[in-house]
Amino acid sequence: MAESFIFSIADSLTSKLASRAYGEASRVVGVYDDLQDLKTSLSYVKAVLLDAEQKQKQEQSHELREWLKQIKLVFYDAENLLDQVDCETLRKQVIRDYGTPKDKVGRFFSSSNPLVFRYKLAHQIKEIKKRLDKVAADRDKFGLQVIDVDRRVVHKREMTYSHVVESDVIGRAHDKKKIIKLLMEPILDNNAGYKHISVIPIVGFGGLGKTTLAKLVFNDKRVTKSFPLKRWVSVSDDFNIKSLILKIINPLSDFASSTGQQNLRDLEIEQLQHRLRNVLEGKKFLLVLDDVWNEDRVKWVELQHLISVGAQGSKVIVTTRSQSIASMMGTVAYSHHLKGLSPKNSLRLFVRWAFKEGEEGKYPDLIEIGREILKKCKGVPLAVRTLGSSLFSKHEIQEWESLRDKEIWNLPQKEDDILPALKLSYDEMPSHLRQCFALLSLYPRNFRFDSFGVASLWGAAGLLPLQSKDKTMVDVAHQYLRDLMARSFLHDVSDCGTFYFFGIHDLVHDLAVYVAKDVCQLVSSNTQDISENVLHLSFVENGLPYNSVKPSLRGTRSILFPVDEVGASEAFLNAWVLNCTYLRYLDLSNSTCETLPESIGKLKHLRSISLCNNKRIKRLPSSICKLQNLQVLDLEGCSNLETVPKKLRNLISLQRLEITTKQSILPESDIAKLNRLEYLCVKDCDNLESLFVETRLPTLRTLQVRGCANLKSLPLDTHHFPRLETMLIQGVGNEDWLHRSENTNSVLRLLRAGGTA
Numbered sequence: 001m002a003e004s005f006i007f008s009i010a011d012s013l014t015s016k017l018a019s020r021a022y023g024e025a026s027r028v029v030g031v032y033d034d035l036q037d038l039k040t041s042l043s044y045v046k047a048v049l050l051d052a053e054q055k056q057k058q059e060q061s062h063e064l065r066e067w068l069k070q071i072k073l074v075f076y077d078a079e080n081l082l083d084q085v086d087c088e089t090l091r092k093q094v095i096r097d098y099g100t101p102k103d104k105v106g107r108f109f110s111s112s113n114p115l116v117f118r119y120k121l122a123h124q125i126k127e128i129k130k131r132l133d134k135v136a137a138d139r140d141k142f143g144l145q146v147i148d149v150d151r152r153v154v155h156k157r158e159m160t161y162s163h164v165v166e167s168d169v170i171g172r173a174h175d176k177k178k179i180i181k182l183l184m185e186p187i188l189d190n191n192a193g194y195k196h197i198s199v200i201p202i203v204g205f206g207g208l209g210k211t212t213l214a215k216l217v218f219n220d221k222r223v224t225k226s227f228p229l230k231r232w233v234s235v236s237d238d239f240n241i242k243s244l245i246l247k248i249i250n251p252l253s254d255f256a257s258s259t260g261q262q263n264l265r266d267l268e269i270e271q272l273q274h275r276l277r278n279v280l281e282g283k284k285f286l287l288v289l290d291d292v293w294n295e296d297r298v299k300w301v302e303l304q305h306l307i308s309v310g311a312q313g314s315k316v317i318v319t320t321r322s323q324s325i326a327s328m329m330g331t332v333a334y335s336h337h338l339k340g341l342s343p344k345n346s347l348r349l350f351v352r353w354a355f356k357e358g359e360e361g362k363y364p365d366l367i368e369i370g371r372e373i374l375k376k377c378k379g380v381p382l383a384v385r386t387l388g389s390s391l392f393s394k395h396e397i398q399e400w401e402s403l404r405d406k407e408i409w410n411l412p413q414k415e416d417d418i419l420p421a422l423k424l425s426y427d428e429m430p431s432h433l434r435q436c437f438a439l440l441s442l443y444p445r446n447f448r449f450d451s452f453g454v455a456s457l458w459g460a461a462g463l464l465p466l467q468s469k470d471k472t473m474v475d476v477a478h479q480y481l482r483d484l485m486a487r488s489f490l491h492d493v494s495d496c497g498t499f500y501f502f503g504i505h506d507l508v509h510d511l512a513v514y515v516a517k518d519v520c521q522l523v524s525s526n527t528q529d530i531s532e533n534v535l536h537l538s539f540v541e542n543g544l545p546y547n548s549v550k551p552s553l554r555g556t557r558s559i560l561f562p563v564d565e566v567g568a569s570e571a572f573l574n575a576w577v578l579n580c581t582y583l584r585y586l587d588l589s590n591s592t593c594e595t596l597p598e599s600i601g602k603l604k605h606l607r608s609i610s611l612c613n614n615k616r617i618k619r620l621p622s623s624i625c626k627l628q629n630l631q632v633l634d635l636e637g638c639s640n641l642e643t644v645p646k647k648l649r650n651l652i653s654l655q656r657l658e659i660t661t662k663q664s665i666l667p668e669s670d671i672a673k674l675n676r677l678e679y680l681c682v683k684d685c686d687n688l689e690s691l692f693v694e695t696r697l698p699t700l701r702t703l704q705v706r707g708c709a710n711l712k713s714l715p716l717d718t719h720h721f722p723r724l725e726t727m728l729i730q731g732v733g734n735e736d737w738l739h740r741s742e743n744t745n746s747v748l749r750l751l752r753a754g755g756t757a
Helices: 001-020 020-029 034-057 062-098 102-107 114-136 174-185 209-220 220-226 243-251 260-266 269-280 298-308 323-329 343-354 364-376 381-390 399-406 418-428 431-442 452-459 473-486 507-513 568-574 598-604 620-627 736-740
Strands: 197-203 230-236 285-292 315-320 489-495 499-502 519-522 535-541 557-559 584-588 608-610 632-635 657-658 679-682 702-706 728-729 750-752
Touching: 001 020, 001 034, 001 062, 001 431, 001 620, 020 034, 020 062, 020 114, 034 062, 034 114, 062 114, 174 197, 174 209, 174 315, 174 364, 197 209, 197 323, 209 315, 220 364, 230 243, 243 260, 243 269, 243 298, 269 750, 298 323, 315 323, 343 381, 364 381, 364 557, 399 657, 418 507, 431 452, 431 473, 431 519, 431 535, 431 557, 452 473, 452 499, 452 557, 452 584, 452 608, 452 632, 473 499, 519 736
Parallel strands: 197 315, 230 285, 285 315, 519 535, 535 557, 557 584, 584 608, 608 632, 632 657, 657 679, 679 702, 702 728, 728 750
Antiparallel strands: 489 499
16 A cells, blocks of 8 residues: 555655755755756656556556555665755754864764765665666556646545435434434525525545435435425535536436437536526525535535525535535534444444344344444444445354454455445545555554644654744644544544644544555564564554564664553664664653663664653763754653753754753753754753743744742743743742743733633
8 A cells, every 4th residue: 555655755755856955955965966867767757656556556466566666665765865965964064053173073084074975875876776767667568657747536436316215224313303403494694685505514434324314314205395496416526517517407417318418518607507597596495415525615605606596495415524625615503523323223234234134133142243343343334334244144153253353454345335435535635644644553543642742753754844934844734633634534633722632433543554554563462574664663562572573674764652651671772773774753652761872873864752751761872962853852751860961952953842850950051052942841840940041942832831849930021932822831839930020921822720821
């Protein structure tokens, strides 16, 4: 599945090579011309990747898949190579700004000598170009066409129809009642002379039964009596106005082709809209727009104006997987968010599909296994139907147990089953969202995500654009999460103002695991082997026999321990982490190591490191301040940390810093030189007495000071924090000094334990 990311990687590489900032950096390093040659080769391959991906999906060619795999490996090495230019540029900046004469002389005689570095890098670029050209030479044998823009066609669901057998539908009586109530409610005409049409959205991810619910409502006798004119239109991703008008004029247009229909298609849009007005004018109608994907508001407003000639009380039902579409189209007070079936109704539906009518009573043992199988479905009707159908007329206990013990993604699937339904939603995402979503597979089921942690992972993986004047990487990450939320891929979301907590449905988690299986892997005691060339590793159990698994670690980019009370040991660090030359994300939360090795400073590509809740570590090696790419340093909960590292000022890319330490005074002069710092959390620093009395933090947007019982002063004015947006002050002992601080009201929002001050 990772082949679906190849075009995105190629696009990212070419964009980086074309950027002015990177061009200047490569000139400084001395490899500009070499990289331009690489860019030419890259563009030659990129031109046919979209066609290659599409052909691979359709034909499932092993040879083509291997070709794409080889390109992917070259791209990964190219990403690492380009990253070296960034690392060298940042290192030069640190030496220029803070280096001593001794540093500069020592560097000249070291392996990082600019001339030596330039020679090695130029050689690596030529090797990658050679590999890329060799692979590119094979593109013609696959008959690939040049496609410059990603306009991949999303596989459409089959067109729907309005008929439904109500007795076949289980567990939707309450939902049906609520929708019909909304249909029957009168509409107040608040716009002089404008006949307002109420739009009722039904929202939920694939397989929940949105279309089935709409059918129940559409065919109800009360609805038929109340709406003399009814039209069912299957929309899918084609929100073409002319096509929609044709379907509304002729309700058979979805299913039949005739001479009359062809004549209608020959009419101009102006003539068609007159026909539409004649059909709808003065009539109270119900229009169902099923499976809407298009988010173009202009098209929706255009259609809304065309159908506004209907009689007062006309209604539109919209089914969609996207909350943003529901918000754009809906006019009622709320969207109807469809939920899963209860365990009782799930079992009723399962029995209907797994057994012939009335025979389930003969197989009580199978029914009990069926209850366990249903745990995979989490109340999603299409999943229940899929698994039930696969067991129809099979009465051997071993067959049922085998299905119970399989991952749902390993089960045989038909086109209209649950997995293709969810995969359709995934394929519809833009490429940047697909890559970000895939990394959620690194966390176990039922994990409670926080948006800051996800932003750190995405940022370290290079999936977020570099911060701009208007938007930080966290801002972009939050927008991506809102986009996933709008597509019903997140649930149980808690909006905490500056960040989110959220979860993902088990079936959605399975989808993430499925699409990321070539690049992400969860490692447990059951792991037999680490996939070759895997990029992201997640360890979900303690005491794993690290020496028994020997992956090729050089290319690994992420290592994390997402489960509470599961953390890394010093043996793990020595055996695994220090071999990961291109590591970008290292989450050692809950680790038990008492120190980090000095060689951690060699991981120059590292963007994020967390030692959160390590209760044993006392000191950090000074080499950690050689990590000029580091964007996130999380030392929260390191209750035995005696001092934060010296020369923090060298971490010139740092955006997020969280500190717990025994120090009474922080190195404020160093922190003040962190010109990209946006988020600072000082927590449980029991000995800390003052904070930033003279220090100015011009880029800081969020400041948290919590559990610092002896803190006696903290400035709260725009001189110290000119861009501050949010401050959380909690558990700071005597707070009288807060009320005495000048310009306290200049802080945009001050949150305290008791609420908003």
